[in-house]
Amino acid sequence: AQSVTQLGSHVSVSEGALVLLRCNYSSSVPPYLFWYVQYPNQGLQLLLKYTTGATLVKGINGFEAEFKKSETSFHLTKPSAHMSDAAEYFCAVSVLGSNYKLTFGKGTLLTVNP
Amino acid sequence: DAMVIQNPRYQVTQFGKPVTLSCSQTLNHNVMYWYQQKSSQAPKLLFHYYDKDFNNEADTPDNFQSRRPNTSFCFLDIRSPGLGDAAMYLCATRGSGGASYEQYFGPGTRLTVT
Numbered sequence: 367a368q369s370v371t372q373l374g375s376h377v378s379v380s381e382g383a384l385v386l387l388r389c390n391y392s393s394s395v396p397p398y399l400f401w402y403v404q405y406p407n408q409g410l411q412l413l414l415k416y417t418t419g420a421t422l423v424k425g426i427n428g429f430e431a432e433f434k435k436s437e438t439s440f441h442l443t444k445p446s447a448h449m450s451d452a453a454e455y456f457c458a459v460s461v462l463g464s465n466y467k468l469t470f471g472k473g474t475l476l477t478v479n480p
Numbered sequence: 481d482a483m484v485i486q487n488p489r490y491q492v493t494q495f496g497k498p499v500t501l502s503c504s505q506t507l508n509h510n511v512m513y514w515y516q517q518k519s520s521q522a523p524k525l526l527f528h529y530y531d532k533d534f535n536n537e538a539d540t541p542d543n544f545q546s547r548r549p550n551t552s553f554c555f556l557d558i559r560s561p562g563l564g565d566a567a568m569y570l571c572a573t574r575g576s577g578g579a580s581y582e583q584y585f586g587p588g589t590r591l592t593v594t
Binding site for chain 2: 398400402407408409410411412415417456460465466467468470471472473
C-alpha cells in the first residue's frame with residue numbers, strides 16, 4: 367500500500383518569500399505523484415504531476431516540484447509567494463494497477479503574510 | 481469548457497433522512513470517484529466506477545451507496561445520514577486512454593446534517 371507524509375500541517379511565509387512544502391511518499395512500485403491545491407469550500411485543482419521522465423516538473427502558478435527517488439520525496443516550491451497562494455495543499459500518490467486511486471497526505475495550510 | 485459539475489453545492493438534510501448528491505461530467509471519462517472530506521482532513525476515497533464496474537473501498541460504510549446510470553452521471557446516496565456524515569463530498573473523474581493519470585475534481589457538495 368502507498369502512503370504520503372506531509373511535514374508541517376501549517377506553513378506561514380511572507381509575501382515574496384520562498385515557499386517550500388514537504389512531501390514524502392512510500393510505495394513498493396513506481397509512484398505517480400501529484401500536488402493539488404484547495405481553496406476554501408472548493409474542489410481540488412491539480413498544480414503539477416510526476417509520472418515518468420524529467421524529475422523536475424513545473425506546474426501552474428509558478429510552482430514546481432522535484433521527484434527524488436533516493437529520498438522518496440516530492441517537495442513543492444515556489445520562488446516568491448503571492449497572497450493568492452494562501453490555500454490548502456495536498457500531496458498525493460497513485461500507482462498502476464489500483465485504478466490510479468489517489469492516496470492523499472493530510473495537507474499543509476499555507477498562510478501568506480503581507 | 482469540459483468540466484465536472486456537482487449539484488447542489490450546499491445540501492442540508494435531517495438526521496436519518498435519505499439524501500442524494502449528484503455529479504456530472506462533460507469530459508467523457510471512464511472512471512468516476514467519490515471522496516469524503518471532513519473538516520481539516522484529507523479526502524478519503526469512498527468508491528469508484530470504472531465504466532459500469534463498481535469498486536467499493538473496504539472501509540466505506542454500508543450507509544453509502546452509489547449509482548452510475550450512464551457515462552456522464554454518478555450519484556452518491558446516503559441512506560440514513562448521521563451527524564458524523566457531515567462533510568464535503570468530492571466527485572472526480574479520470575480518463576483511461578493514453579497517459580491519463582490525473583483526476584479532475586468537481587467543486588464539491590458540502591453536506592450539513594441537522
